[in-house]
Amino acid sequence: MSFTASSRELWTYIARKLHYFEQALTKQRQAKAPRKRAETENTLRRAGSDLSFAVEAMKRRMEEEQKEGQLFYVDDQIVPPYRFDKRLSVRVSYRWRRTVDDEWTSGSITFVHDVDLRPDYTIPAPKRKPSAARQEQDRQTEWSQTWEHLTRGALYSVRDYFREGGDGDKIPRTFQATVDSHTGGLNNYSTRFWRQPA
Structure with missing residues (x-):
């Protein structure tokens, strides 16, 4: 498998979205009044949509990494x-x-x-x-x-x-590593060994 820092970040993101979904589900179950149930249902629907989006993003990322891992x-x-x-x-x-x-x-x-x-x-x-x-x-x-x-x-x-x-x-x-001309420290481009600054 290729370097997977982005995958670890996505797993963390999914775990957070799952936590929000579970919280919303608990609140939905506990809601008794019709108005409260309508509020919690909207929150639950949004949390479910966010979780689904996160899982789809993870599936795409895993497919990309599997393809990259062949080369x-x-x-x-x-x-x-x-x-x-x-x-x-x-x-x-x-x-x-x-x-x-x-x-x-x-x-x-x-x-x-x-x-x-x-x-x-x-x-x-x-x-x-x-x-x-x-x-x-x-x-x-x-x-x-x-x-x-x-x-x-x-x-x-x-x-x-x-x-x-x-x-x-x-x-x-x-x-x-090239250093930032302003700070003298590292930046996001410091390790780009194939893209030398002009």
């Missing part, structure tokens, strides 16, 4: 490092083939990002300087969040590359 697979099982430093990296492994009759070819790409260590002056300075241990803890938390952002972007980029018919032989071994 490429992106491994989303990436373990974070025990400790982070300012140079972050994520290795994404994949396998692909041009047609279902071809043999599978395996490969990987490592995305690298150097965290901007300049202080953020938009955040007010604390009244008391935090301890060295606290500063390190805050840094690790920030770098961990940045690493997760890099990982998501890397996985989506490899998946999207193959979805658009990209040639796996042309994926580079390493890619330095």
